[in-house]
Amino acid sequence: MFAAAPDTPEAPPRLRLQHDEAHREAPQITTTQAAAESPLEIVARCRQLTTGNADKEILAFLGSSLESVVARYEQDGPQALRAQTRSLRQLAHTLLDGHQPPRVREELFHLAARAAGLLGYMAVNTSDFALAEAYCTEARELSRVIDDLDTELWADGTLSFSLYYAGRYAEADACAAAAVDRAPRSAQSIRLLANGRARALAKMGQRQTAARAIGEALELSELHDVPGGITSCISFEPYGYARTLANAVTAHVSLGNVEQVLTDAKEIDDLVEHSESSWSRSLVRLDVSTALLQQPSPDLDRAMSLGREALTLCGDSPIRSVWQRARDLYEQGGRWWNEPVVREYGEELRTWSSQPAALAMSHSRAV
Numbered sequence: 001m002f003a004a005a006p007d008t009p010e011a012p013p014r015l016r017l018q019h020d021e022a023h024r025e026a027p028q029i030t031t032t033q034a035a036a037e038s039p040l041e042i043v044a045r046c047r048q049l050t051t052g053n054a055d056k057e058i059l060a061f062l063g064s065s066l067e068s069v070v071a072r073y074e075q076d077g078p079q080a081l082r083a084q085t086r087s088l089r090q091l092a093h094t095l096l097d098g099h100q101p102p103r104v105r106e107e108l109f110h111l112a113a114r115a116a117g118l119l120g121y122m123a124v125n126t127s128d129f130a131l132a133e134a135y136c137t138e139a140r141e142l143s144r145v146i147d148d149l150d151t152e153l154w155a156d157g158t159l160s161f162s163l164y165y166a167g168r169y170a171e172a173d174a175c176a177a178a179a180v181d182r183a184p185r186s187a188q189s190i191r192l193l194a195n196g197r198a199r200a201l202a203k204m205g206q207r208q209t210a211a212r213a214i215g216e217a218l219e220l221s222e223l224h225d226v227p228g229g230i231t232s233c234i235s236f237e238p239y240g241y242a243r244t245l246a247n248a249v250t251a252h253v254s255l256g257n258v259e260q261v262l263t264d265a266k267e268i269d270d271l272v273e274h275s276e277s278s279w280s281r282s283l284v285r286l287d288v289s290t291a292l293l294q295q296p297s298p299d300l301d302r303a304m305s306l307g308r309e310a311l312t313l314c315g316d317s318p319i320r321s322v323w324q325r326a327r328d329l330y331e332q333g334g335r336w337w338n339e340p341v342v343r344e345y346g347e348e349l350r351t352w353s354s355q356p357a358a359l360a361m362s363h364s365r366a367v
Contacts, residue, residue: 052100054108062088062111069118073234074277077317078122079357085122089115106146113142113151114236117158121234124162125319127361132162153179153188154236160196164203165320173200187224187238193217194239194247202254210255214248230268230275242271246284253287253294261291279319282310286325293332304333304341311352318358326352 037045065088069081092112100108120135136159143152156179163172176196180189194217201210221241231240239247245268252260265288272284285306292303307329314322330349333342352358 048099049101052104053098054095054100054104058095059104059107059111062092062108062115066111066114066118070232070235074232074279078125078319079317082119082122082126085115085118089119109142109146110148110151113139113148113155116142117151117155117236118234120155120158120162124158124165125321126357127165127320127323129162129166133159136162149183149186150188151236153183153186153192157188157191157196160192160200164196164200165324169200169203173197173204176200185220185223187220187226190217190220190224190226190239190244193220194244194251198251199247199254202251205255207255210251214251217244217248229271230277230280233277233279242268242275243280246272246280246287249284249287253290256294258291258294261287265291278313278315278317279322282313282322283325285310285313286322286329289329290325290332293329300333300336300339301341303329304345307345308348311348314352316355318352318355318361320361323353323358323361 065084069085069088073081089112092108092115096105096108096112099105116135117139120132120139123129123132123135136155139155140152140159143149143155156175160172160176160179163169163175173196176192180192180197183189193213198210198213198217201213217239218241221239221244224238226238226244227240228242229240230242230246231237233243245264249261249264249268252264265284268284272280275281289303289306289310292299292306307326310322311326326349330342330346333345336342337346353362
């Protein structure tokens with residue numbers, strides 16, 4: 001009576017038989033099966049991962065639109081093209097907020113970086129140096145994410161360009177030098193050496209180092225067999241030979257190498273004059289004008305005549321480089337302020353500088 005009872009009372013034989021038969025008929029659902037996705041969910045998720053909010057057509061549109069900005073830049077100027085470029089950058093950013101397959105996303109990063117870089121270059125031309133630094137930093141960081149070295153080096157070159165016109169010559173040289181060290185044989189280093197290092201070093205009076213930078217840029221030009229003519233100033237392509245030599249001319253002006261200025265300017269004169277770049281024609285004239293005033297026997301008439309031509313060529317599309325060098329020429333001619341040719345140039349400079357875009361540069365801070 002007091003023996004231990006079984007844990008579960010044994011069912012009668014008939015009930016046990018019915019239970020066993022029912023158990024055999026019911027499907028056995030494992031834990032893994034219960035947690036599995038349905039085939040429809042798997043297919044839907046795969047499609048979501050392999051598609052996105054950007055297709056080939058939108059990538060082609062962004063790419064061709066940025067190429068159009070580059071092609072039109074020296075004719076239309078930053079004031080006319082800035083709004084369109086901002087819209088292209090915003091479109092790229094909006095798409096990047098969504099999702100895309102890896103290759104499409106990489107191309108979007110590439111296009112967004114280049115849009116930011118173009119805006120950085122435009123900001124330098126309009127003397128907005130803080131904005132230029134921000135855009136160049138964005139272009140550089142987006143490029144690094146996808147290992148786009150060409151665009152990254154181009155962004156470094158534009159940042160150095162901005163620092164140069166802000167009067168921060170040591171920083172301009174350091175920025176360009178660090179980029180050259182990353183890829184010393186890259187075609188992008190031509191611009192970094194000629195536009196970045198040589199001109200900044202010349203402003204600091206470092207004659208030998210500036211000459212070495214010019215020499216290295218010209219050697220790289222031969223190595224990469226670059227175009228001979230004046231390439232677009234804002235192009236992502238390597239500098240053409242004539243543009244590199246034009247930058248060398250500017251460096252030699254700062255160093256007071258008058259004979260070298262006149263020799264190099266004469267070598268590229270035909271290419272410059274037949275180029276579509278009115279800014280380049282203006283800038284070379286202004287460099288030659290300054291050199292003519294640096295001669296032991298200054299050619300005042302010729303210098304001021306070239307200066308007036310430079311202002312006319314630039315017309316109603318003023319940019320920082322022309323504005324700066326035109327003012328430098330006037331200051332260089334200060335000891336001849338009583339001469340009619342200098343006064344005439346001064347009057348034309350004041351009229352040209354009264355344009356709203358030029359006035360904005362007058363009010364910008366150099367440092």
